Amino acid sequence: MDFSWLPRYSGLITKSLFMTLKLSGLAIVFGMILGVIVGVLLTSKVKPIKYILRAYVELFRGAPLLIQLFMVFFGLAYIHINISLSTTVILVFTLYTGAYVAEITRSGIESIPTGQWEAAHSIGLNYFQIMRIVILPQIITIALPSLIGFFIGMTKDTSLASIIGYSELVKNAQTVMTTTSRPFETYIVVGILYFIICYPMSRFVVFVEDRIRRRQKGIYPVNKTMVKREEFGSA
Amino acid sequence: MIELKDVCVSFGKLDVLKNLNLTVNKGDVVAVIGPSGSGKSTMLRAINHLEVIKSGSIFVDGEQVTSDEKKMRAIRQKLGMVFQLFNLFPHLTVYDNIALNPRLIQKLKKEDIDQLVDDLLKKVGLEEKKFSYPPQLSGGQMQRIAIARALAMKPDYMLFDEPTSALDPELIGEVLLVIRKLAEEGMTMIIVTHEMNFAKEIADRILMMDDGIIIEDGPPEEIFTNPKNERTKSFLRTITEREQKKN
Numbered sequence: 001m002d003f004s005w006l007p008r009y010s011g012l013i014t015k016s017l018f019m020t021l022k023l024s025g026l027a028i029v030f031g032m033i034l035g036v037i038v039g040v041l042l043t044s045k046v047k048p049i050k051y052i053l054r055a056y057v058e059l060f061r062g063a064p065l066l067i068q069l070f071m072v073f074f075g076l077a078y079i080h081i082n083i084s085l086s087t088t089v090i091l092v093f094t095l096y097t098g099a100y101v102a103e104i105t106r107s108g109i110e111s112i113p114t115g116q117w118e119a120a121h122s123i124g125l126n127y128f129q130i131m132r133i134v135i136l137p138q139i140i141t142i143a144l145p146s147l148i149g150f151f152i153g154m155t156k157d158t159s160l161a162s163i164i165g166y167s168e169l170v171k172n173a174q175t176v177m178t179t180t181s182r183p184f185e186t187y188i189v190v191g192i193l194y195f196i197i198c199y200p201m202s203r204f205v206v207f208v209e210d211r212i213r214r215r216q217k218g219i220y221p222v223n224k225t226m227v228k229r230e231e232f233g234s235a
Numbered sequence: 236m237i238e239l240k241d242v243c244v245s246f247g248k249l250d251v252l253k254n255l256n257l258t259v260n261k262g263d264v265v266a267v268i269g270p271s272g273s274g275k276s277t278m279l280r281a282i283n284h285l286e287v288i289k290s291g292s293i294f295v296d297g298e299q300v301t302s303d304e305k306k307m308r309a310i311r312q313k314l315g316m317v318f319q320l321f322n323l324f325p326h327l328t329v330y331d332n333i334a335l336n337p338r339l340i341q342k343l344k345k346e347d348i349d350q351l352v353d354d355l356l357k358k359v360g361l362e363e364k365k366f367s368y369p370p371q372l373s374g375g376q377m378q379r380i381a382i383a384r385a386l387a388m389k390p391d392y393m394l395f396d397e398p399t400s401a402l403d404p405e406l407i408g409e410v411l412l413v414i415r416k417l418a419e420e421g422m423t424m425i426i427v428t429h430e431m432n433f434a435k436e437i438a439d440r441i442l443m444m445d446d447g448i449i450i451e452d453g454p455p456e457e458i459f460t461n462p463k464n465e466r467t468k469s470f471l472r473t474i475t476e477r478e479q480k481k482n
Contacts, residue, residue: 118285119322119381123336123388124308133335138326 005180006189016172017193023086023168024155024197027093034094035101040131042106053102060099066160068092073164089166093158100150108139141212148205152198159194169193236260237282237392237425242291244277251277253447254291259425261391264418266434266455267427269444270470275427276319278444279394282425283316296391312340315385319397321377323369329356329380330365336388355383359413375406379413386417393417395426431474435459443467 006013038053060068072092076083083091112135120130162171169190177186237259244252251274259265267275280286282293284300284307293300295310323332333352337343343351356362359379369377378398385393395414399407411433418424418437428434434441434455441458443451443466450464462468 113320113322115318115320115322116324118280119316119318119324121285122283122311122314122316123384124311124340125335126304126308129339133327133339134324138324141326 001185001188002182003185003189005176005182005185009176009180012172012176013169013189013193016167016169019166020155020158020168020193021197023089023093023158023161023166024151026090027097027154027158028151030090030094031097031101034098036105036136038098038102039105039109042102043109056095057099057102060096061103065092065096065157066163068096069160069164085164085166089161089164093154093161097150097154100154101147104143104146104150105139108143109135111142112138144208144212145205148201148208152201155197155201156194236294236296238294239278239282240292240294242278242281242293243289244274244281244286245289251447252281252288255448257442257449257452259392259423261423262421263423263440264438265425265440265442266438267425267442267444268429268431268434268470269442273444274447275444276396279396279425279427282394283311283314285316308340312388313391315382315388315390315393317378317381317385317393317395317398319400321369321374321381321401323377323381323384325369328366328368329361329372332369332380333384333387336384341389351387352383355386358386358416359383360409373406374402375409378402378410382410382413382417391423393422393424395424395428397427397429399428399430429474431459431471431478443470445470 038057041049042053042057044050063071069089069092072095073085073088076088116134116138117130120134125133158168159170161168162174165171173186173190177183180186237257239255239257242252242255243250255274255278257278267278269275277286281288282295282300284302287302288300295313298306298310300310301307324335327335330352333355334348337348337351352365353362356365359382361376361379361383364372364376364380369380372380382398398414399410402410407430411430414424414426414433415437426434426438436455438455441451441453441455442449443458443462443464445466451458451462451467458467459471462471
């Protein structure tokens with residue numbers, strides 16, 4: 001194996017690493033904002049809003065990410081909307097992330113026992129206060145592991161953006177590879193870089209799960225009996 | 236005064252409350268008894284608009300219980316509600332659970348909230364649990380905190396929805412003790428309960444419900460020793476037999 005080319009291309013590789021991080025970072029930030037809003041609205045009682053958002057979520061969860069990239073990339077050109085390639089890619093990854101975060105948020109909200117809503121109503125909180133103070137903070141602890149799991153997968157999927165020409169790690173690796181004729185070594189370097197991004201995230205999940213477990217010792221049995229008893233109902 | 240006039244509640248095709256009428260005056264301690272499914276909890280929850288009524292009307296101090304959120308919030312401030320399953324917020328400390336209403340609705344000053352929380356924790360005997368999380372507490376402790384949270388609203392009425400039904404037998408006493416203290420202080424209360432002895436002892440009025448209506452309403456001596464209604468008689472007989480079997 002020959003890595004003697006590496007110093008020559010370190011500038012390009014660093015730049016592409018930054019592009020990958022920028023794409024996944026922005027998709028996480030915007031996708032979270034979009035997803036939490038959509039997720040909350042998915043539990044609302046206003047039917048038209050719910051159906052439209054449901055269609056969005058199903059579309060972006062159901063279609064392959066690569067097809068989404070093609071559809072938006074060519075679709076925008078077709079209707080003569082000119083935005084830069086990098087904006088297009090960030091838009092697609094935001095919509096993709098938003099759909100998943102929305103679904104995680106919705107299922108989280110619905111997993112909170114109705115007694116929490118009733119208690120919050122009975123002490124006079126309004127809808128926004130209940131969401132902000134009672135419901136969403138409880139979901140975060142439940143949903144964080146699956147959220148981060150999704151973010152790890154999404155970060156790896158940013159490699160698909162290379163296909164429409166976004167110069168992230170994989171795209172520039174192809175350039176490096178053709179000029180150095182060292183495909184195996186090039187992809188080893190790229191693989192290690194993805195690992196360096198993703199491994200801390202998966203360690204973070206373990207850390208957070210452990211912290212939650214320790215802080216709220218015994219919380220899960222309590223919640224389970226709550227749900228069970230509520231199924232029986234009380235008249 | 237809490238008034239229910241011709242109140243009907245249905246769950247789908249099932250009529251849970253059927254033209255129910257009731258007046259509870261300031262200072263009354265009312266215990267609601269009756270078999271499961273008789274509509275006891277539904278009646279209590281309807282007063283707090285946790286169940287929507289199909290017809291009829293409910294008034295709290297002359298203000299009608301309604302779906303109008305703003306008006307309802309003012310009415311709810313007068314009603315402290317305690318649930319069978321406590322419904323404490325598990326991610327907030329005991330202090331924050333109790334302080335939510337004083338902070339967000341009454342908008343009290345921090346020092347006043349601290350004082351209030353300390354007083355209430357002392358009242359329910361759990362001063363040392365101020366910064367614990369609900370999952371770290373026993374069922375009896377959680378219910379006492381839930382009572383403190385309801386009292387923090389400075390309510391005129393307390394509504395108890397089977398406050399001891401989810402508790403292990405050895406933990407029931409500590410919760411009843413707190414409720415008894417409130418009764419002695421003159422708090423107006425409606426308590427849905429299966430604890431007959433407790434009802435007999437602290438209530439000055441017993442409501443016997445069956446099949447969505449109040450079939451008997453009177454002082455405990457009368458209802459427990461000389462019930463008029465056949466169904467009350469058989470209900471009390473079953474309860475007594477069950478309790479004897481337990482002993």
